[in-house]
Amino acid sequence: MSEATSLPVYIQISEMLMREIIAGRLSDGERLLPERHLAKSLNISVGTLRKALKDLEQKGALFRRHGSGNYIKFNTKFNSIYSFFRVELIDGGGLPSAKNLDINLVKKPKNAPFFGESDKCLRIRRLRFLDDLPCVLEEINLDSTKIDGHKFDNISQSIYLFYKDVLNLRITSAKDSATLLPVPLWSPKEFKIMNFQETVCIERLAYDQSGAAVEFSRSWIDTNIARYTTRIS
Numbered sequence: 001m002s003e004a005t006s007l008p009v010y011i012q013i014s015e016m017l018m019r020e021i022i023a024g025r026l027s028d029g030e031r032l033l034p035e036r037h038l039a040k041s042l043n044i045s046v047g048t049l050r051k052a053l054k055d056l057e058q059k060g061a062l063f064r065r066h067g068s069g070n071y072i073k074f075n076t077k078f079n080s081i082y083s084f085f086r087v088e089l090i091d092g093g094g095l096p097s098a099k100n101l102d103i104n105l106v107k108k109p110k111n112a113p114f115f116g117e118s119d120k121c122l123r124i125r126r127l128r129f130l131d132d133l134p135c136v137l138e139e140i141n142l143d144s145t146k147i148d149g150h151k152f153d154n155i156s157q158s159i160y161l162f163y164k165d166v167l168n169l170r171i172t173s174a175k176d177s178a179t180l181l182p183v184p185l186w187s188p189k190e191f192k193i194m195n196f197q198e199t200v201c202i203e204r205l206a207y208d209q210s211g212a213a214v215e216f217s218r219s220w221i222d223t224n225i226a227r228y229t230t231r232i233s
Helices: 009-022 035-042 046-058 159-167
Strands: 062-065 069-072 087-089 096-107 120-130 133-143 171-182 198-208 213-221 226-228
Touching (some): 009 046, 035 046, 133 226, 171 213
Antiparallel strands (some): 087 226
């Protein structure tokens, strides 16, 4: 097993705060704690916090009032790294992270919908965490024609960011379906639902910038910790 490449700390903090805003735990117009107090509560330096706040401001999630502080600015079209990751802690929000379990070029699943002409795919199995709690088991299958001969032994925390930066592939839309499926045998002990026990599973068919289906994935959710959430506005 290998840990996924970590995002810079300031990006992790920015994304965590953005997910708190989206979940409604930070409300529109709310004033954040003074920077020194907020940095201490997050166990980071003031310099790192300021980089995170600048990133939030650039993404339209924050505005500053000179001499007053930093204020939340709600936006339904946030440019978030995790905009396609729809799982939250039961109380909302949570900072995503991931551990890669297995990355291999394999035959496509027999029961998968059509997602590219090749009979092979890059299969990525990993365990997702929210605030360090293991809550989602993922199997992601990317059509092998999209990997352009690359070989991988590690992939960053955000797979869609990896697609964009390394493969020049952008996922622009997806169709999600919820079902009940047994937890697969390859599930690690950290995922607390036992093998073969049924739980909520999100099946996703994802499309690239040309509108072609290129990826099929399954995400098993530990519903004792987290839930799938989508917001309509």
